[in-house]
Amino acid sequence: MELLAAAAGLDLVVDEELEREIESRSRAVAERLRRPYADFAAGVTKQATRPATAIPIGLVGTAPGLVVPLDGRVAVVLPGPPWELRQLWPRALETGPMLELLRRAERPSRRVLRFYGASESAVAQALAAAGGDGNGVEATICARDFEIHVDLVVDPGAEAQADSLVAALLEPLGCHLFSEDERPVEEIVLELCRERGLTLAAAESCTGGLVAARLTSIPGSSDVFVGAIVAYANGVKEAELGVPAHVLREHGAVSPEAAAAMAAGVRSRLGTDVGVAVTGIAGPGGGTDEKPVGLVYLHAETPDASHGIEFNFPADRESIRRRAAVAALHLVRRLLSQSRDSHV
């Protein structure tokens, strides 16, 4: 705030109304947390200091939001935490300077393509082969969480150019496309289950709960996802998932056979329609020549189908685990959408 004011040559004032409100809220917070108000007092005047020309747009907790007109431009000052920011943003949009700014602005539209199983360079190459961006379409390609996210920002009037760029990207890459919106794969999986009235459970070894954590990150997941068994020890794989001792003995806990038994086991044990299982070697220890760090087996089973895959992704422990969780979610997605694409 001081920086903004200094940069724009604005005078700072303490807003007394804001100060009273922040003080009263800080006292309430202190009381609720059974902490002395003195813990909070130091921040109150600072929070209430604003450029003289700023328009206060309210508070979230004790954090104020401001709209600061700057010669036709507008600075919007919001609290940092996304949850707080999102509450004040709509009020910023209702202020005079923002309404005026938005009236003048031409809004670009947006196209989203999400790929899984294609490399970033293959997507970049397809984009270049299609003539690249420009002519009112700005394309960004981002490898995120083992998916490739393509975002097109389309100026008004450039929709046809965007359509032809999308068509040119889908020609070589359509088999890897899994979404044209921003829903994460766990949300897509839950919706595929929900549409078909199916329930879902997970059996996790090396991912240690990451698949369940991603599924339960989605509000309302409880009508589809009933739970998971994180079977880290082999004893838990046997006792809780019913993986036969001879499978573990003959093939090992990291094997296609164990993954298949885990998927079937969690389905039967938790009484769900769909089961997905992950077992692998996340490292850094535990690898052998035959079964190196990064080797992961996944298996999904539905009432109609069953499919297992193997991948080998040598990397650090956290990347292997995250990669395996993403692969498990996409495996269920593919099995439920009966895609003929056989890539991982």
Added chain:
Amino acid sequence: MELLAAAAGLDLVVDEELEREIESRSRAVAERLRRPYADFAAGVTKQATRPATAIPIGLVGTAPGLVVPLDGRVAVVLPGPPWELRQLWPRALETGPMLELLRRAERPSRRVLRFYGASESAVAQALAAAGGDGNGVEATICARDFEIHVDLVVDPGAEAQADSLVAALLEPLGCHLFSEDERPVEEIVLELCRERGLTLAAAESCTGGLVAARLTSIPGSSDVFVGAIVAYANGVKEAELGVPAHVLREHGAVSPEAAAAMAAGVRSRLGTDVGVAVTGIAGPGGGTDEKPVGLVYLHAETPDASHGIEFNFPADRESIRRRAAVAALHLVRRLLSQSRDSHV
């Protein structure tokens, strides 16, 4: 790289030896992934382009590292992914320009204090009351993952000043100190169990696997952590954790009684010494006046002790879940270290 070279006025050359090596590795990657080499070819010459004065320090995969001497200063160019970066950094340290730089540099020491249960403002206030930093000690206070991390960077000769600052911080806040190193709480929990020869399991409802995921993020966790039951549906709480139906009926799934039954249940079911359970309302739906979004019950049970806590942390779903997972880990830590601190 282009930016660095332009800023420093350096000539760029294509390093032919590097180019041959990157090409050969790219071909190997293409073959392994069964993709055309053309997908990778475009990047090869770019990867092999370096300032003429740069010292190549090797490759990770197809990404090269460079040390670029700049008039007594040194620029180290490394691949972005942390896993790749860490492999090349030691080689950067072995080059002439870096050895020369390190010989000249005075290395500050570092002191670390980790608090849980104290507010950021209480820590900031204690630091200010102790006279603040300065005199060769630079302090940063960072609220991270619901803990407060204090880092002191101590110039040579300022160790006594750092000692007195640490003492002044611990006087009011010592009861909240949980670590003087950078181990995350899940690693501390695993080590406390390991020292005592105890095994550990988790029963998770609203956290949906996050507690297990954090514990299993630590290499070697498998000798302590045997697994978890993510009991999202009430049926799973009953069938897999043995939570009595009357507890769920009379007190609800989000209750101290359910949390206690889940902790005891997972201990008994997975046959471990220690069990920890989390049940709560992560929202955004599902809250009531009596049991609002953000209400979470936790319970931990060891062979000697059993302790439950409640907290109410109204926030967005992801923050509530992450906060609850952190609280569960600290609950186990406190129970095992038998701290007399009764704060959450």
